[in-house]
Amino acid sequence: MNPQADPRFVVSPSPHVHSGVTVRRIMLDVVIAMLPALAVALWFFGWNALRLVSACVVGCVAVEWLCRRGMRRDIGVTDLSAVVTGMLLAFNLPPTLPTWMAVVGCAVAVGLGKQVFGGIGYNPFNPALVGRVALTISFPVAMTRWTPWRVPSPLSIEAVTTATPLGAVKTALSSGEPMPYAFDGRTLLDFFLGNQNGCLGEVSAAALLLGAAYLLARGWISWHIPVTYVGTVALLAAAVRATDPAHSIPVAAHLVTGGLMLGALYMATDMVTSPMTKRGHLVFGAGCGVLTFVIRQWGGYPEGVSFSILLMNACTPLINRYTRPRVFGHGGRSPARKTTA
Amino acid sequence: MVIGGAGLVCGAALAFAARFLAVHEDPRIEKVLDILPGANCGGCAYAGCADYARAIVVDNAPINLCAPGGQEVIDRLAAFLGVASQTRERNVAIVLCGGDDEHAGRKFDYNGIADCAAAHAVAGGDKQCVFGCLGYGTCARVCPVGAIEITPQRIARVHPDVCIGCGACVDACPRHLIRLVPAERRIHVLCSSKDKGPRVKEVCTVGCIGCTRCTRLAENEAIRMDGALAVVDYSKDLESEAVIEKCPTRCIVKR
């Protein structure tokens, strides 16, 4: 035997250089982007936020590790995707939820939402939302039990509520009672900054936008899904507000309450479960927006972000199929084709 | 009520359809299919067992094509169809290369798709010996019964007791190292290198160096030279284990 040049060269197909992007780096950036919202959650919900976020992160990573081991696959927890799922799931939980329920949510999210399909990349639905919806259906009471909250500038005399703004609005509309909120500038600003009842991570649109700006700057999300999603909701809300002001809330109120910002910025933009092309993003975002608004305005639930995104996740393969780019040299409107065809 | 009614109507319609639109087939096809082992390996050159069963009944295809079934299936088919039983030698696959990573060098570190055909296409494969087994397991992946193992020293090895002789691996190997041979032939020259002796010695310690010693020891010319490579003639009996001991590079083995 004649061992050649030692150490041996690496031989691989081209290209031989890489942009340096890794799945782990993307996931780490998503975690970083969620830190402002986490800080807001800790500020408003204190110990409960810490308890649920740590339970979900540890739970999701543990479930992922167990699943990979059980399936005798490479242990893939180092890509941090389970951490992202855990944080997102915690962001979608009410602050008083018992820890054990959160852990059940983790098991459903990572186990049924992701690993049964083969792990990262193969899951058709956003795992965190699968976990959240499973919990909503299994534990409807615990999932809608909110802490008492001082309402900024209320219309009625009560200054403390145990409902989310959207929940209070829905109750008022269905029972024919007057609107609970003034929705004046001060209220909306309070809501925007996070002073409202709701799930851990969804209360502060400001913090969520800050994190999303980081993701946009890093290039991991594009503007297409969030803008079309929020834009569609705003457009529909404006239309309904104009025609039926008695049974609707202002456009701005739609944008700063509920899970819209969290969903549009962090969950609808999930790479695995959203379409791959920019045009697909536009379709996906608009679809999410329509569904969310329809559920909010006319549905039985006060909030519809989770269901909308999951429903559109199911449409993703179809959207991908119909929004493929035009292949170079095939048809198109290039003027040269006229002279050559 | 409405849904239940609709379900009832649809069910009835389906039942009708099943009864009246059923394709009438020769009932023997199903019986033959029962006799066949159901491995769907494609070794018979038909598209699965059902296709072969149809071919036997409708087109009078030979009944000795099923490798996994062996003699037992042939006998049962003959009895069922009332034709004379035929014989079939059981064939098994053998990888004619013994140069694993302990004995044969690699010329570079390959980084790409873990597949032999893909690796073979990148700078001609990473093995120093251009004839040797690359060990990326393409044959193992196409094997319907999992009879091929990629050893920790990265070489493909067929387990003859598991192999059904379907030949899928023979076509899959980009270096054409796998042959189907009668199961009772146990002595093999585990080398396919057409290189001359000195070159073989450079790249592998268990390659055939073309010394021709085995061809003189083997009874009735059961080993012949093909250029600088000793090749077993599997149509002839080869019992003498002297060839194994006398091979200077130990590339003749009994398996």
Place this chain on the structure above:
Amino acid sequence: MVPRLFHARPRGVHPDDRKALSAAMPVETLPLPSILRVSMAQHLGAPATPVVKKGEAVRRGQRIGAASGFISAHVHAPTSGTVKAVQDAPTLSGPPAPAVDIEPDGEDAWTDLQPCPAWRNTPAAALVERIAEAGVVGMGGAGFPTHVKLQPPPEKHIDTLIINGAECEPYLTADYRLMLEDPQRIWTGACIIAHVLGVERVRIAIEDNKPDAIAAMAGVVREFKGDAAVVSLETLYPQGAEKQQIRALLGREVPSGGLPMDVGALVENVATACAVHDAVLTGQPLIERIVTVTGTPVQRPKNVRARIGTCFNDLAGFCGGLKGAAKLIAGGPMMGLAQPSLDGAVTKTASGVLALASEECTAFESLPCIGCGRCIAACPAGLVPAELSLYLEAEDYEAAAACHVMDCIECGCCAYVCPARRPMVQHMRRGKAWAAARSRSR
């Protein structure tokens, strides 16, 4: 017009160009090495047939390999000396092909050359004959025989000649140095090609990260009477790819499976234009080229004028040797061919020899696709590489062919941006090989 919005900009990537390593180094001529290994497969098409035997004495520029077939090219002796061997040797892409080993005698004595300074009064056919005789092939990478390109079928009307000086591959500076140091030769070569084709419009395409090359070329083009211009292209890999360049420059799109001549264009690399100049004006065949020897492990990166057949080992030695090289590449980092050893030799298409340290090169991992869509945004051919690679990973070649895998130009943009480190180009090559085999068997 809505879809235009999404197709208006050419797609591609912006890799770190690393050209500063060698851009400032003037071209140096490599002393005659002790042995030259001239491959007969240096071009697209059938390899040449060796026409010399072992022990034969050859002179510099003498034909040692004859074109075999219409798409093929002659090969010539890079120096005078003795043929040491005629045998199969691995080509830069792997599979073996005949090669002629020549031991130089140090005389470097030319064979008889026939210059043709009066090319303007020479018929096109005679010029094409000279170019074919000189074994000129496309020196940008593909190696398509130039004389074949210069004989388009009569029904194809070519109106524009593009001289490609984009050099969009990172690290490489061979074309850049040629444009700086020898713009006149390039321009004369371009004029000869334009004369052969009867083309009135000539465009010299250079990426805007090489302003001095643009200035140098503009200096010589100014003296031309017809419609000639130096065009600055946006720096974007792969703007040097023929079809992408035609679209960027002329707004014409070569139809799938077609050739540039289908849209009335012809693209020649600057080094090829230079070789055409030599072939016609001095009668010299293509026996040397500029090679960029670069990369951080190379001690003194250089642009080297080397004979065809020069061993990479000699090149590395001339540049101070390699230190800590994990990968050796013939060509650029995006489309070059990784080499198993330093035994490879310079060919007509080898514009660079690049060494990379281990932390600089891609390590493919084949993790699952996470559907980020970055490959789609990067693909200059408008494909969906993510989907294609999934089909090809599952060896579903039919589906890949239906998704236009044959339109892949193997530029490597998809693999460059892939966070899952999937070996996309290798998948595509397998798909293309399968589809090509299928269309042959039909």
